[in-house]
Amino acid sequence: MSESAKIQMDYKYIARLAGTLFAISAVTALLLGLVNYVTAPVIDQIQAEKKAAAMAAVLPADEYPAVADFVPTDSVGALYEAVSGGETVGYVAEVTSSGFGGAMSITVGVSADGAVTGVSVTDNSETQGVGTKVVGDQSVLDGFIGMSGVITVNEGDNAFDAVTGATVSSKAVTAGVNAALEAAGAYLQ
Amino acid sequence: MNFGRQLKEGLVTQNPVLVQLLGMCSTMAITTSLSNGLGMGVSVLIILTLSNIIISALRKIIPDKIRIAAYIVVIAGFVTMVDLLLQAYFQSIANSLGVFIPLIVVNCIILARAESFASKNGVLASAVDGICQGLGYTLVLLVMSVIREFLGSGTFGGGILNGGDGIRIFPADYGALMMVLPVGGFLTLGCLIALMQWAQNRSKEGKK
Incomplete structure (x- = not known):
């Protein structure tokens, strides 16, 4: 040895x-x-x-109790009922969507008649100066307000206009909003 | 120990990014606005200095065979602490730097300085080395941030000045989008390295 x-x-x-x-x-x-x-x-x-x-920004209400029988999915992490004066005024969904720079967290408000009341991106890794034109600009996100059903990007009757150069980020936010509408829609009918 | 010489090495002659070519990834990824560059630079400076001090203090205790493992534990510990503290007290920096703070663990500047300097020198000299190398890294990040932010978005001081929007120098529509994309990082860094080589060669020739 x-x-x-x-x-x-x-x-x-x-x-x-x-x-x-x-x-x-x-x-x-x-x-x-x-x-x-x-x-x-x-x-x-x-x-x-x-x-x-x-939550207060997308759908103002007195309190937001969690929807008891909601089962979280890959895209919709949590669903809250928005209650004002004892009445349900809509739902608030916390969704994650996959953007250009990775996962982004979006909070979406849905009114009692199934239309978007507000969209807020709470966390994102989108490219500074490109993707942030969508996720960092509240006036762009407010373009979703009033939309319902399944929203497409750029094409179709029910379309959200993508920000030039930031198509991936625009599509990611749209996918998140669609997931929120679908999740809330199940409880509205 | 010579503070002036170490400072000159850190900032110019042995600049971690432009001469040693360390930490390229973070350099190109985060230098899109001044606040990002400053936040990343200062974070690395603090972690580099602290880990240099600890590794230098432990250099006689740590057996040679497991030194890299021990260095990584020390570095990862400091990075996690800085990450948690940033999240708790500097939310906006933590948000914009995101995943790049945890990735400081594998930033080769820190391991390189631990291996090549802190493991062979005293605590005080290692602390000074950490500060000087950190300043050199921060300086390059700041220069890159200013160039890329100006050409790409047309602003100066994004995230810090003028309520976070930065001071607008020309309208946003005229910005060259590619400068804030990765390709702009490569272009800017390449030009800076070339400039550095040229300046160093020129000063060498001047001495002859």
Whole structure:
């Protein structure tokens, strides 16, 4: 057996390797736990505020109880009933859609007669200056207001005009709105 | 230890991006507005300095055979901490940088400096090295952001100045869209590297 192979079989050395790596990992994990403990409530609160602001923006109502028997799908993550003065005024859906830069989260309001009341993109990774012409411009997103049924992009009678150069982002938002309309539609009839 | 020399190396002669050609991916991906460039640059600067300090302090304890694994644990730990802190206290930066913050773990600048500098030098020198290399990286990001944002969107200081919209220099319709797309990143970076080589060669010839 050569000299270097003997060193590799040295249990003390192996224990030292494992021990050092374990110690470094343990200290790191401890510190991460500490940072997470401090930041988790703040992050949760920011997310909750964003969610509440998005729901109020797309369909103002007194409260938003979750629809009890709704089963989340790949695209529609959550569905809320919008209740104002004891009456259902519509539904708010939280959908995810796949854009140019990855997944985007969209909150869509649907009125009691099945029309879009508002669209808000809460999270996206679209290209700055291109996709953001759609997802970052509320006046473009407001173009969905009043639309219903299955919305197409550019072609057809019930079409949303895609922003030039940002067709993929436009299609992604449209797909999200369609998913929301479909999910809410099941409860409107 | 010579702070002036290390600073000059970090910013110019050994600039991590333009001379060592490290961290290309993040450089091209995020430099579309000034706030992105600044946020990424400062994040890397902080993580690089902290991980350099820790790795330098532990350099005699960490056995040679597992050093890379140990470095990665240290770096990943700091990146996750910065990621969580950004999400909690700097929401807008966390939103626009998105996935590129976690990806700092594999940013080769940090591992390269850990391996080539912090593992061989003292804590103070490593801290200074982290700051200088981080400044060099940030400087390149800022220059790239300003060029690409100006040519692509026609603004200056997007995300920071003028309520986040940036100061408009010419109407948005005249912006060259491709400059904010990846191809613009390659073009800008290529031109900057060429400029750097030219300047360095010229100063070498001047000395002869």
